[in-house]
Amino acid sequence: MSEIYLNGEYVGTTKEGRELVKSLIAKRRQGVLPWTMNSSYYEEKDEVQINTDGGRVRRPLIVVENGASKLTEAMIAQLREGKLTWQNLVEKGVVEYLDAEEEEMALVAFKPEELTKKHTHIEIDPMMIVGVGASLLVYPEKNRGDRSNYGSRMVTQAVGMYLHNHNLRDDTTAQMLVYPQEPLVQSETIHAAGVDIHPAGQNIIIAVMPFYGYNIEDAIVINKASIERGLGRSYSFRTYVTEANRYWGGQEDEIGFPDPSVRGFKSEKEYNKLDSDGIVSPETNVEGNDVVVGKTSPLRFLGVVKETRLGIKNRRDNSLVVNAGEGGVVDKVIMTESKEGNRLIKVTVRELKIPEVGDKFASRHGQKGVLGIIVPEEDMPFTADGITPDIIFNAHAIPSRMTIGHLLEIIGGKAGALAGEKINGTAFKGNEEYIVKLLKAAGFRDDGKETVYNGITGEKVEASILIGMIYYQRLYHLVSQKMHARSKGPVALLTKQPTEGRSKEGGLRFGEMEKDTLVAHGAAITLRERFSSDKTTIPFCETCGVTAVVDKIKNKTYCPLCKGSKIKNVDMSYAFKLLLDEMKSMMIYPQVVMEEEE
Amino acid sequence: MAEKQNSNFFPPKYADAIVGLSAKEQEAIKKKYESMKFEVGEAIGVVAAQSISEPATQTTLRSYHAEGRTQLVTTKGLPRLIEIFDARKMPKTPTMEIYLDAENNTLEKAREIAAKIRETKLKQLISEDSLDMINMRAEIVLDREQMSASETNVEEIMNILKKNLRSANITGEQNKIYIELKKKDFDVRELQATRIKARTIYIKGIKGISQIIIEKVKNDWVIRTLGSSLRRVLKIKGVNTIRTTSNNIFEVADVLGIEAARNAIVKETIDTMREQGVDTDIRHLLLVADVMTNTASISAIGRYGLAGRKASVLSRANFEETVKHLTYAAVAGEIDPLESVIENIIVGNLAPIGTGIVKLAVKEDEADGKK
Numbered sequence: 001m002s003e004i005y006l007n008g009e010y011v012g013t014t015k016e017g018r019e020l021v022k023s024l025i026a027k028r029r030q031g032v033l034p035w036t037m038n039s040s041y042y043e044e045k046d047e048v049q050i051n052t053d054g055g056r057v058r059r060p061l062i063v064v065e066n067g068a069s070k071l072t073e074a075m076i077a078q079l080r081e082g083k084l085t086w087q088n089l090v091e092k093g094v095v096e097y098l099d100a101e102e103e104e105m106a107l108v109a110f111k112p113e114e115l116t117k118k119h120t121h122i123e124i125d126p127m128m129i130v131g132v133g134a135s136l137l138v139y140p141e142k143n144r145g146d147r148s149n150y151g152s153r154m155v156t157q158a159v160g161m162y163l164h165n166h167n168l169r170d171d172t173t174a175q176m177l178v179y180p181q182e183p184l185v186q187s188e189t190i191h192a193a194g195v196d197i198h199p200a201g202q203n204i205i206i207a208v209m210p211f212y213g214y215n216i217e218d219a220i221v222i223n224k225a226s227i228e229r230g231l232g233r234s235y236s237f238r239t240y241v242t243e244a245n246r247y248w249g250g251q252e253d254e255i256g257f258p259d260p261s262v263r264g265f266k267s268e269k270e271y272n273k274l275d276s277d278g279i280v281s282p283e284t285n286v287e288g289n290d291v292v293v294g295k296t297s298p299l300r301f302l303g304v305v306k307e308t309r310l311g312i313k314n315r316r317d318n319s320l321v322v323n324a325g326e327g328g329v330v331d332k333v334i335m336t337e338s339k340e341g342n343r344l345i346k347v348t349v350r351e352l353k354i355p356e357v358g359d360k361f362a363s364r365h366g367q368k369g370v371l372g373i374i375v376p377e378e379d380m381p382f383t384a385d386g387i388t389p390d391i392i393f394n395a396h397a398i399p400s401r402m403t404i405g406h407l408l409e410i411i412g413g414k415a416g417a418l419a420g421e422k423i424n425g426t427a428f429k430g431n432e433e434y435i436v437k438l439l440k441a442a443g444f445r446d447d448g449k450e451t452v453y454n455g456i457t458g459e460k461v462e463a464s465i466l467i468g469m470i471y472y473q474r475l476y477h478l479v480s481q482k483m484h485a486r487s488k489g490p491v492a493l494l495t496k497q498p499t500e501g502r503s504k505e506g507g508l509r510f511g512e513m514e515k516d517t518l519v520a521h522g523a524a525i526t527l528r529e530r531f532s533s534d535k536t537t538i539p540f541c542e543t544c545g546v547t548a549v550v551d552k553i554k555n556k557t558y559c560p561l562c563k564g565s566k567i568k569n570v571d572m573s574y575a576f577k578l579l580l581d582e583m584k585s586m587m588i589y590p591q592v593v594m595e596e597e598e
Numbered sequence: 599m600a601e602k603q604n605s606n607f608f609p610p611k612y613a614d615a616i617v618g619l620s621a622k623e624q625e626a627i628k629k630k631y632e633s634m635k636f637e638v639g640e641a642i643g644v645v646a647a648q649s650i651s652e653p654a655t656q657t658t659l660r661s662y663h664a665e666g667r668t669q670l671v672t673t674k675g676l677p678r679l680i681e682i683f684d685a686r687k688m689p690k691t692p693t694m695e696i697y698l699d700a701e702n703n704t705l706e707k708a709r710e711i712a713a714k715i716r717e718t719k720l721k722q723l724i725s726e727d728s729l730d731m732i733n734m735r736a737e738i739v740l741d742r743e744q745m746s747a748s749e750t751n752v753e754e755i756m757n758i759l760k761k762n763l764r765s766a767n768i769t770g771e772q773n774k775i776y777i778e779l780k781k782k783d784f785d786v787r788e789l790q791a792t793r794i795k796a797r798t799i800y801i802k803g804i805k806g807i808s809q810i811i812i813e814k815v816k817n818d819w820v821i822r823t824l825g826s827s828l829r830r831v832l833k834i835k836g837v838n839t840i841r842t843t844s845n846n847i848f849e850v851a852d853v854l855g856i857e858a859a860r861n862a863i864v865k866e867t868i869d870t871m872r873e874q875g876v877d878t879d880i881r882h883l884l885l886v887a888d889v890m891t892n893t894a895s896i897s898a899i900g901r902y903g904l905a906g907r908k909a910s911v912l913s914r915a916n917f918e919e920t921v922k923h924l925t926y927a928a929v930a931g932e933i934d935p936l937e938s939v940i941e942n943i944i945v946g947n948l949a950p951i952g953t954g955i956v957k958l959a960v961k962e963d964e965a966d967g968k969k
Contacts, residue, residue, distance in 0.1 A: 528946070532946060
């Protein structure tokens with residue numbers, strides 16, 4: 001007796017489990033049962049599983065009956081004319097969606113040629129076995145699986161034309177490539193996914209060779225002239241938002257040029273980009289820490305009476321400031337209202353990002369690299385035709401990663417460029433013979449290699465070099481947004497230690513394990529220096545061993561316990577003084593016993 | 599002359615080894631030996647910790663994947679290292695390596711001794727057992743082959759059963775044993791309980807040793823066991839008492855003394871690391887084993903062992919359970935003399951390690967004769 005489970009719950013038994021599943025599937029194909037239902041029979045457990053719930057991953061396949069596809073030529077013609085729709089095919093039982101469980105029972109033919117009587121389904125297209133992400137790549141089947149996976153992940157990080165209405169949008173951050181191009185070697189799904197009108201990369205000439213060690217460890221060499229022509233050039237946008245809030249007691253934020261008497265007023269220099277209304281105009285050059293919207297807010301706490309009498313304004317500066325280290329040109333200013341009816345101002349700043357040493361680039365085959373050097377065009381290697389590559393890519397990146405698709409795209413791109421046509425590189429549909437034919441017709445070697453001359457010495461390079469065209473992407477990891485160093489700088493208020501993080505110009509933590517390395521080397525003086533960022537001198541009472549009180553008015557230092565004045569100054573880290581304070585707060589009396597330093 | 603000098607220079611253990619070498623060679627050895635010594639103020643503890651833990655990060659976390667092999671499944675890799683340094687009272691998989699005396703070093707003798715060692719329960723010797731409802735008794739049929747393998751017989755088993763089952767009459771014929779209750783009125787439940795109890799009765803061997811594998815290692819027959827009982831195994835005739843070891847460090851300390859336990863820690867650690875394909879200088883492990891055993895009992899490295907027993911309050915508070923150590927120190931009125939490394943780093947002083955350990959013997963103004 002086979003047990004029947006509906007959505008994982010036991011509902012009953014039957015004598016003919018296999019027959020039941022068959023009839024269920026037949027009913028679904030007739031349209032009697034919903035098309036979202038899946039059913040499967042487990043031989044070894046003698047179980048029938050029927051699933052109708054949500055959350056199952058399903059994929060469409062063409063039904064095969066008696067070794068013949070149910071999708072006929074006539075239907076295809078009707079589809080072309082628009083007389084049939086996808087939904088019609090599903091309703092007719094020509095196409096059905098299988099979930100993972102039902103797929104276990106199916107025998108799916110990969111191509112129409114392999115179709116036999118045993119097959120139950122056929123792929124709509126061989127390319128359908130990869131997902132949407134991987135199908136956007138070219139030659140994914142020629143690469144090792146993980147490389148195609150990395151490649152499709154890196155496509156998502158590429159800078160390009162992300163949307164066409166970007167001029168109307170106020171994204172917090174956005175990146176736009178200046179000259180995006182449609183790839184020369186394409187996949188058929190590119191149009192379906194809209195990637196052809198939202199490209200994120202450029203077709204460049206690539207040479208696979210070393211270049212004086214400047215492209216070791218996956219680095220790439222870029223032609224300076226190519227960058228000057230606009231290769232990889234991009235804009236980065238950042239939108240700053242401020243709102244004029246209202247507070248209780250009728251107080252509210254004021255947008256306008258702040259009065260110099262306002263608390264926290266920076267200096268004239270930071271405000272001089274502002275218009276008379278306290279807001280910058282579009283196309284103004286701004287730098288980091290510049291004010292783009294002047295705003296004053298009421299004080300959080302009421303000030304001392306003396307100050308109010310002196311006529312100092314009871315307001316503080318709360319202006320909108322460009323992030324430190326960023327800047328550019330004000331792209332647009334949006335003045336509107338928030339949901340609560342407050343004034344809302346958005347300022348978008350655009351900054352041109354020209355490729356520089358350290359920026360990240362990648363092909364569509366998981367081959368990423370950092371820009372190692374920018375070389376003048378006259379120093380780049382050149383071919384007999386006088387072609388210089390835009391990018392020099394290191395051949396060591398190929399053997400261990402086995403990205404044949406990368407090499408194939410170089411040759412395919414070259415053929416496409418010479419013939420002036422797009423090359424199809426869809427998964428399982430690439431036509432290498434055609435590429436070879438195009439290359440030969442243009443009078444080139446069929447493996448894409450050419451004799452190359454050293455641009456600096458003019459000597460012939462002994463090996464023939466693979467040179468061709470490939471689609472390269474600029475990824476949004478830019479050095480200018482990441483590099484960070486500090487010698488001295490801001491400290492945290494509580495601990496007097498350096499702040500943390502790039503945005504706060506912070507220090508890099510020398511942690512517990514790093515400390516151990518210095519101990520292991522016996523470098524005690526270096527160790528003390530590393531941990532002396534918060535060094536302070538603190539007066540202590542010699543008799544009681546507690547921190548003394550400094551009375552600046554009476555110019556007297558005394559012990560809070562014994563009121564005595566036998567005080568000694570002790571050098572210690574401020575963090576340790578905090579520890580002593582914290583111990584006092586938990587009723588522990590940490591007495592400091594002092595000894596004269598030797 | 600040089601010979602005599604060098605023989606004084608080296609520890610007595612190595613003094614003989616250098617006799618007969620040329621002066622140049624001796625000098626080279628001396629130089630190398632000198633360079634291998636650590637210097638005053640070197641942080642040997644931190645270096646040992648790093649030298650063990652860095653290779654340990656490379657060992658796999660896999661501890662068992664030995665299905666289908668004639669191997670004892672033992673804890674390996676990082677879990678085993680943690681077990682050793684945490685000084686667990688009982689390892690997850692206690693094992694023994696039993697070597698045999700020179701005259702007993704044959705497969706037959708090894709099998710004989712293995713049969714004596716393996717723990718045998720009655721259920722392992724039974725081929726059939728049932729409740730005989732007509733005669734109101736339990737019937738146990740013994741397996742002759744199993745009995746001869748375990749070197750026992752029906753009489754012996756009957757005697758053991760009689761000792762253990764006081765409430766029942768034990769009778770037997772050939773290879774059958776009958777268990778009858780002494781009580782007058784028959785109770786099936788009690789008879790069934792007695793039968794089940796009889797199955798688990800210990801017959802022979804050493805308690806706790808559940809698996810045995812006999813292997814030939816070079817010229818020796820080695821008995822590997824799962825389960826460990828060093829004291830009892832060493833009493834068995836034919837066992838080489840010098841080479842036989844257990845991986846249960848506490849047991850080694852108990853039976854052979856703390857020095858043996860110290861060696862066991864070193865051996866277990868280095869074996870575990872080498873088995874995983876990583877290595878470290880043995881002197882780091884010697885240091886760790888010394889600190890673990892120098893109190894004459896095995897103490898763990900960690901909160902309840904070494905780190906919890908450090909002299910300095912700040913040092914202990916820096917490691918774990920900060921509040922506990924601070925409050926206890928406050929109650930006891932402890933004084934931290936700031937003699938070790940970490941407390942001086944906390945305070946902001948020069949740590950007494952490496953270059954920080956050097957002090958002036960004569961003060962400047964004293965040397966000038968001002969004082």
